[in-house]
Amino acid sequence: MLRVTDFLRPEFCIMDLKADNKEQAIKELTQVLESSGKIKDKNDFVKHVMERERLGSTGIGNRVAIPHAPTQSVDGIVVAFGRSRGGLDFQSLDGQEVNLIFLIGTTPDDLAVYLKLLASLSRLLTNRQFREEFMMAGSSQDLFGILRKFEHD
Amino acid sequence: MIKNILLSVSGSAETIVAAKYAICLSRLLQANLIAVFVIDTKVLSELLKTRIFVEAEARSYEQDLEQQGGMILERIKKMAESKQVPCETSLLRGAISDEVIRTAHELPADILVLGELREIASRAETFIDEGERIFRKSPCPVIISKNPAMVEALYKEIA
Numbered sequence: 496m497l498r499v500t501d502f503l504r505p506e507f508c509i510m511d512l513k514a515d516n517k518e519q520a521i522k523e524l525t526q527v528l529e530s531s532g533k534i535k536d537k538n539d540f541v542k543h544v545m546e547r548e549r550l551g552s553t554g555i556g557n558r559v560a561i562p563h564a565p566t567q568s569v570d571g572i573v574v575a576f577g578r579s580r581g582g583l584d585f586q587s588l589d590g591q592e593v594n595l596i597f598l599i600g601t602t603p604d605d606l607a608v609y610l611k612l613l614a615s616l617s618r619l620l621t622n623r624q625f626r627e628e629f630m631m632a633g634s635s636q637d638l639f640g641i642l643r644k645f646e647h648d
Numbered sequence: 649m650i651k652n653i654l655l656s657v658s659g660s661a662e663t664i665v666a667a668k669y670a671i672c673l674s675r676l677l678q679a680n681l682i683a684v685f686v687i688d689t690k691v692l693s694e695l696l697k698t699r700i701f702v703e704a705e706a707r708s709y710e711q712d713l714e715q716q717g718g719m720i721l722e723r724i725k726k727m728a729e730s731k732q733v734p735c736e737t738s739l740l741r742g743a744i745s746d747e748v749i750r751t752a753h754e755l756p757a758d759i760l761v762l763g764e765l766r767e768i769a770s771r772a773e774t775f776i777d778e779g780e781r782i783f784r785k786s787p788c789p790v791i792i793s794k795n796p797a798m799v800e801a802l803y804k805e806i807a
Contacts (some may be wrong), residue, residue, distance in 0.1 A: 501804045505709055515791040565712075590697060607658055607688065614691045630769050 498646045499619065502574040505635035506530060508578040512596070514534045517585050518545060520561055524575040524598040539568035540600055550582075554587025559620050562613060563599040563613065565606060572601045572609055576638065578630070590609075595620075595629055619645055654749045654757035655683040655727070655777045656782060659720040662763030662793070667724045668803040669793040670761040674733045675806055683724045684751055685717035690743035714739065731806050745781035752787050761788045 507527050508519035521544050528534050543564040545555070554560040560583075575598045582592030597616060601609035619625050625645045632638045667683065668747040674681040693708055695701040701709070721737035728735035741745040747778040752760055762779060767780055783790050 547705070550705060553700065555699045563700075565709075603712060604716075606709060606716065608660075610688060610691045610695065610709065613700055614694050617695065617700055621698070 497595030497608065497615050498644060499574065500639065500642050501618050502572055502612060503576060503639075503642070504541065505630045505639055507575040508635035508638055509574065509575070509612065509630070510635060510638075512576075514579065514582075514583065515581075517548065517560075517562075517583060518607075520577060520579065520583055520596055521598060522575050523558060524595070524596065528575050528600075533570040533573045533632070534568070534600075535570055536568035539567065540566055543568065544598070544600070552586040552588065554586055554589075554593050555617075555620070556589040556591070557623075558582070558587075558591055558594045558619070559626065560585045560587065560593040560596045561616065561620075562596065562600060563601075563609075565601050565603045567581050567602060567603060569600040572599070572605050572612065574599050574612070578632075582617040584605070595626065615646075650677045650679045650758040651789065652755045653677070653755050653761060654677045654682050654748070654752050654755060654788075655724070655760045655761045656744075656763075657682060657683055658718055658744075658763070659716060660763060661796075663720075663788075664763075665796045665799050666745050666761050666763040666793040667727060670730045671724075671731050671735075671760065672744070672799075672802050672806055673761065673791070674728070674734045674735075675731055677678070679772050681728055681733055682738065682751070682755060682757070683721055683735055684738045684740055684748060685721050685802060686740045686742060686744040688744055688749045689741045690746075694729060724744045731803075738741055744778040748782050749785045749787070757788045760786050760788055762792050764792060764794050 514523045538635045543566040544562050547564045551622040577596045628641045657761050692706045717739050723734045
C-alpha cells in the first residue's frame with residue numbers, strides 16, 4: 496500500500512487557500528508544486544486537470560475533492576493539498592461545498608502507482624475523524640502528524 | 649524437482665531486477681519461466697465506487713494498463729530469450745495478489761519471484777499491501793530479489 500506521505504510534502508500544502516472557485520484553487524495548488532521542479536508545463540497541467548473535471552466533478556462528497564490527471568506536463572507523481580476555510584463550489588455530488596482539496600498529477604508511465612496512491616487517499620478520506628482532524632490542523636506540520644498517525648494506524 | 653518459476657511483474661525498477669533474477673534461476677535450474685502482469689481492476693473498481701473516477705476514465709486507465717502490461721511482458725520475454733530461456737507470459741485482470749496466488753496454485757509454481765517489498769509502516773498495512781499478501785499467501789517458496797548490482801552481475805554472467 497502506498498502512503499500519501501511518500502508524495503506530499505509540507506511545502507506543497509496551503510492551509511488557507513485564497514481561491515474562490517475551482518479553477519483558481521487548482522491554479523493556486525499548481526503554483527506551489529512548481530517548487531518541486533516536477534511541473535514541466537504549469538498551464539498544460541491545469542488544462543488537463545480542468546478537462547478531467549469536465550468529465551465529472553472530483554468533488555467526492557464529505558467536503559473533499561481530489562482533482563487529478565495523468566499528463567506529460569509533470570515529471571513523476573505530484574501531490575498538493577489545500578484547505579479552503581470558507582468552502583468552494585466543486586459541483587460535488589452531495590451538493591456540499593469543498594474544504595479539503597488534494598491535487599494529484601502523474602506521468603502516464605506511473606499509472607499503476609498513481610492508482611494505488613489515489614486508493615490509499617480515498618481510504619483515508621472515508622474516515623470521518625481523519626477529515627475532522629485535517630480540517631482543524633493548525634499548520635502543515637500538524638497535517639503531516641495527522642497523516643502519519645492515520646496511515647500508521 | 650523445480651519445474652515452474654512464476655514471476656510477478658508490475659513494471660517498477662524492482663520487478664525488472666526480479667525478472668533478471670528469475671531468468672537466471674530458470675536458466676540455471678532448467679525450469680519454465682512464467683511471467684504475469686495483473687491489471688489491477690480491483691483498485692479501478694474501488695476508485696469508481698468512491699466516485700474519484702468516472703466510468704470513461706476508468707475504462708481509459710484499464711486500456712492504458714493493458715498496453716503497459718503488454719509492453720512490460722514483451723520486454724521480459726525478449727530479455728529471457730536473449731538468455732536462451734523460454735518465457736510464457738500472461739496478462740491477467742483482477743486483484744493483484746489474488747491473481748498471482750491463483751496462478752501459483754494452477755501451474756503449480758515451484759518458486760515465486762517478486763521484486764523487493766516496500767517498507768511496511770504498520771501491522772495493518774501487512775494485510776493490505778499486495779506484495780505482502782502475495783508473500784504470505786503463496787503456496788510455494790517465495791524469492792524476493794534484492795541487491796540490484798549482484799543480480800545484474802549474475803545476469804551478465806549468463807551468456
